[in-house]
Amino acid sequence: MSRSTPPGSDEFEISVLGxxxxxxxxxxxxxxxxxxxxxxxPHGQSESAAIEYLSSFENGxxxxxxxxxxxxxxxxxxxxxxxxxxxxxTAGFACSDALSSPNFRKLVATAVTSMQGEPGAExxxxxxxxxxxxxxxxxxxxxxxxxxVENRQLFYTFGAGRFxxxxxxxxxxxxxxxxxxxxxxxxxxxxxxSQTRLTSRNENHASVALWIEAGPLRALLGxxxxxxxxxxTGWKAVLTxxxxxxxxxxxxxxxxxxxxxxxxxxxxxxxxxxxANPIAVxxxxxxxxxxxKADLRRLDKRTTRLYQTTLGTGKPPSxxxxxxxxxxxxxxxxQVVSGKSGHVRVRWPIGGNAMAPAIExxxxxxxxxxxxxxxx
Amino acid sequence: MKPKESFDTFSRxxxxxxxxxLSTTAAASSGHPIFEYASTSSLGAYQPAxxxxxxxxxxxxxxxxxxxxxxxxxxxxxPRGVAVPPKxxxxxxxxxxxxxxxxxxxxxxxxxRDDGSFVAVLADKTDPGNSDEIAAFSPEDVTDDEVRLVKxxxxxxxxxxxxxxxxxxxxxxxxVRFRRVPAWTQSxxxxxxxxxxxxxxxxxxxxx
Numbered sequence: 001m002s003r004s005t006p007p008g009s010d011e012f013e014i015s016v017l018g019x020x021x022x023x024x025x026x027x028x029x030x031x032x033x034x035x036x037x038x039x040x041x042p043h044g045q046s047e048s049a050a051i052e053y054l055s056s057f058e059n060g061x062x063x064x065x066x067x068x069x070x071x072x073x074x075x076x077x078x079x080x081x082x083x084x085x086x087x088x089x090t091a092g093f094a095c096s097d098a099l100s101s102p103n104f105r106k107l108v109a110t111a112v113t114s115m116q117g118e119p120g121a122e123x124x125x126x127x128x129x130x131x132x133x134x135x136x137x138x139x140x141x142x143x144x145x146x147x148x149v150e151n152r153q154l155f156y157t158f159g160a161g162r163f164x165x166x167x168x169x170x171x172x173x174x175x176x177x178x179x180x181x182x183x184x185x186x187x188x189x190x191x192x193x194s195q196t197r198l199t200s201r202n203e204n205h206a207s208v209a210l211w212i213e214a215g216p217l218r219a220l221l222g223x224x225x226x227x228x229x230x231x232x233t234g235w236k237a238v239l240t241x242x243x244x245x246x247x248x249x250x251x252x253x254x255x256x257x258x259x260x261x262x263x264x265x266x267x268x269x270x271x272x273x274x275x276a277n278p279i280a281v282x283x284x285x286x287x288x289x290x291x292x293k294a295d296l297r298r299l300d301k302r303t304t305r306l307y308q309t310t311l312g313t314g315k316p317p318s319x320x321x322x323x324x325x326x327x328x329x330x331x332x333x334x335q336v337v338s339g340k341s342g343h344v345r346v347r348w349p350i351g352g353n354a355m356a357p358a359i360e361x362x363x364x365x366x367x368x369x370x371x372x373x374x375x376x
Numbered sequence: 377m378k379p380k381e382s383f384d385t386f387s388r389x390x391x392x393x394x395x396x397x398l399s400t401t402a403a404a405s406s407g408h409p410i411f412e413y414a415s416t417s418s419l420g421a422y423q424p425a426x427x428x429x430x431x432x433x434x435x436x437x438x439x440x441x442x443x444x445x446x447x448x449x450x451x452x453x454x455p456r457g458v459a460v461p462p463k464x465x466x467x468x469x470x471x472x473x474x475x476x477x478x479x480x481x482x483x484x485x486x487x488x489r490d491d492g493s494f495v496a497v498l499a500d501k502t503d504p505g506n507s508d509e510i511a512a513f514s515p516e517d518v519t520d521d522e523v524r525l526v527k528x529x530x531x532x533x534x535x536x537x538x539x540x541x542x543x544x545x546x547x548x549x550x551x552v553r554f555r556r557v558p559a560w561t562q563s564x565x566x567x568x569x570x571x572x573x574x575x576x577x578x579x580x581x582x583x584x
Binding site: 020043105106108109110112113114189191192193194195198286287314316317319320322325326327329330331332333335336337338339 | 478479484486493495497500503505506507508509510511512513514517525527528529530531536548549550557558559560561562564565567568569571572573
């Protein structure tokens with residue numbers, strides 16, 4: 001099927017898009033209504049990858065976005081979200097409750113006023129500015145973000161002739177939120193500090209993992225949530241919450257958390273939250289070398305239906321040979337972040353009896369071929 | 377070292393070390409050889425062989441002509457050595473070294489390693505259509521006065537270019553230059569806090 005063929009009204013779709021850095025999940029909620037989780041801007045473009053994909057249907061899908069979720073504020077997850085909000089001001093916006101902290105607002109403001117800048121914070125400043133400007137014009141409905149915390153329902157739709165859809169935040173837990181707020185306070189610069197870019201990666205624990213219910217189908221989007229030793233934070237807290245709220249429900253789909261990093265690996269997630277042999281999609285984060293070969297082998301042991309949006313690093317650009325020679329002399333461990341936005345699309349027909357999914361890959365995305373299965 | 381600096385050192389250094397040495401910048405720059413004369417008392421057998429030719433270290437040269445009282449002992453001065461002017465072309469004023477930038481990246485430090493090297497994300501500023509790259513730089517790539525600027529989150533420019541020396545030699549060079557940004561001040565932090573408070577208040581007013 002062509003990439004620009006829209007889903008049927010009764011089809012549930014999860015599309016995972018990602019280059020070497022950045023990811024975006026586009027979800028069809030039925031009846032041409034959509035949800036976008038995180039965003040990146042493809043190379044050479046100025047707007048979100050979600051805009052490009054939804055516009056390709058030419059059926060008004062872009063303007064039927066119901067909910068935009070920022071799982072956390074790192075630039076590989078939020079670039080282009082403001083461009084979606086600008087195009088679709090009627091969409092709801094949800095993000096981690098940790099970001100409601102006044103110190104996060106201050107941190108964003110310092111990043112914007114800093115001479116160094118910080119793309120993730122600047123994008124968030126744009127988002128918050130848009131929300132504020134829309135609410136001050138009283139033009140509804142962006143009065144405030146929906147602050148996501150553990151077990152909070154972010155979206156629910158139902159009605160005659162359609163399958164019900166519920167989107168629930170699984171994180172952050174109360175403790176994670178408090179720790180993240182303390183982290184924001186610590187990151188605030190003091191007089192005399194250097195104006196450096198914000199690159200702290202500690203707030204992954206405050207990421208918003210999502211549980212999606214579409215008719216009888218369940219999906220788990222792991223965001224960048226990581227595992228911690230503390231049972232009240234990270235994946236341990238999510239598992240405890242899941243056991244108490246939805247003990248019998250298992251997901252058929254997983255957006256692998258934190259680009260397949262072992263820091264996000266929790267065996268109990270696979271056994272208590274996912275069906276056997278689920279469809280799993282992993283995105284890349286080349287700056288940290290994720291997913292590494294060992295990560296892919298580990299994931300491959302969990303499921304035979306593992307897909308990657310991007311394979312390895314990108315191809316070095318063509319430059320003058322003398323420039324290339326000098327580059328090789330000066331730097332080590334050089335890697336090119338792939339600019340190609342791979343796309344893994346899964347569609348389930350919810351209305352009929354058959355629930356067999358149609359899995360398609362585009363733009364260089366591939367199913368992982370393990371040695372065990374006779375592949376690479 | 378640049379040729380211009382080498383030339384200056386040659387002429388100036390000789391004169392400063394030994395005022396008796398006959399060596400002038402004008403003569404040197406004219407391209408003619410400079411003849412050096414030793415005093416009569418130091419000629420021939422009086423001159424230790426070990427000192428021959430070391431005009432820079434010995435007071436061998438006299439610029440004064442002999443007086444009448446010295447006439448009976450007068451002997452014509454014999455050149456003891458010759459200083460050949462440098463082969464460098466004379467430096468024309470106004471012709472300085474130049475750098476043609478052929479490739480420019482903006483880097484952001486993402487990781488400091490134990491061996492002093494650092495990892496950075498590089499954004500291609502020459503061709504923004506190119507993908508970002510990740511690379512590790514060694515500490516030797518940073519000048520001594522910029523080492524203190526290497527921190528996680530600091531940004532720099534990496535330039536690969538063609539340097540043309542004043543003598544016309546062209547070579548490919550690499551330069552890493554860290555951005556020097558002023559430190560946070562109380563007033564700037566106050567402005568940021570006010571900006572954050574204003575944004576939060578406008579959202580809260582609407583909710584109420």
